Each structure stands twice: as structure tokens, then as C-alpha cells.
Amino acid sequence: MTKTYEVRARHWAGGWELHIDQVGVTQVRTLDKAERQVRDYLETLLGLDVSDTVVNINPDLGGLEENVREAKERSRAAEAAQRAAAQQARLVAVDLRKRGLSVSDTATVMGVSRGRVSQLVKTRTAQPPKVASRAAPR
Structure with a gap:
């Protein structure tokens, strides 16, 4: 069965904090590497097999999320x-x-x-x- 992890990404001066729901927090320099970082975290620290895993990265953009969604849709x-x-x-x-x-x-x-x-x-x-x-x- 496919496991899905929801990840809230919060920007800070050194990159992004990745808050993995009910698992933990890791960091990454740029958002394009966030999914790989989460997978590495799950594999390395928790010993999980992530081959059949979905990772949803949800950037916290301070309220601009709706603007981004609308721009993509347009x-x-x-x-x-x-x-x-x-x-x-x-x-x-x-x-x-x-x-x-x-x-x-x-x-x-x-x-x-x-x-x-x-x-x-x-x-x-x-x-x-x-x-x-x-x-x-x-």
C-alpha cells in the first residue's frame, strides 16, 4: 500500500525546514531538493522503505499559496x-x-x-x- 507523507516547508535564512507530519523535521538548502531530502531522512533515520511512497511538499508562503495556485491554473x-x-x-x-x-x-x-x-x-x-x-x- 502506498504511504503518503505531507511535508510543510518553511523558508528561513539557510534554506527550508521540512516538517514531515507525525515524523520529524529536516532541512534542505533549496526547495527543488526537498523531496529527495525527505526520502533520505525517512530511509536513513527511520529505516523505512520509501520506494512506494508519495511525498507532498507544501511550501508555507505566508499567504501567497492561493496566488501561486491561481497563477498556475491560469x-x-x-x-x-x-x-x-x-x-x-x-x-x-x-x-x-x-x-x-x-x-x-x-x-x-x-x-x-x-x-x-x-x-x-x-x-x-x-x-x-x-x-x-x-x-x-x-
Whole structure:
């Protein structure tokens, strides 16, 4: 069964104190090394096998945690919107070209360069590369 350890990380002048719920406290210089430090602590000091362990590092940011969460969520939403917009642009470029618009006219309608139209159409209509067949040796 997977064991989960919740760790509250508190910043101080020398790095981070890592408060492992119901276990103890250790320290690390930078937060990116916190999970490894907690695992080492559990293995070394308590003799625990941590191969099937989840370690959740929760930085105490003095109230900025919600701001960080919101910024991450907005970034994820923006990335999803960008992917959707790119897909829509590919579909529109293909549709405009199928209706007989030139690359130049498609570019003007879409507000992009002619090169971008070519990229959009090529990306949308690209087929998997064909594998060259080899004749059997005689």
C-alpha cells in the first residue's frame, strides 16, 4: 500500500525546514531538493522503505499559496486555449484553401503570413511518412 507523507516547508535564512507530519523535521538548502531530502531522512533515520511512497511538499508562503495556485491554473488554461486556437487556425486555413482562396488571400483573411498559411495547411494535411520497401536480396 502506498504511504503518503505531507511535508510543510518553511523558508528561513539557510534554506527550508521540512516538517514531515507525525515524523520529524529536516532541512534542505533549496526547495527543488526537498523531496529527495525527505526520502533520505525517512530511509536513513527511520529505516523505512520509501520506494512506494508519495511525498507532498507544501511550501508555507505566508499567504501567497492561493496566488501561486491561481497563477498556475491560469497558465494551464492559457496553454489549453492556445492549443485550441492553433487547431482552429489549422482547420480554417484548410477550409479556406479548399474553397479556392490562394495562399495570399488566405493569409490576408486570417491576418497571418503566407508562410504561416503554408505551415498550417501542411500540418493539418500531413500524412505519416511512408516507409520505403526494400526488395528482398536475390
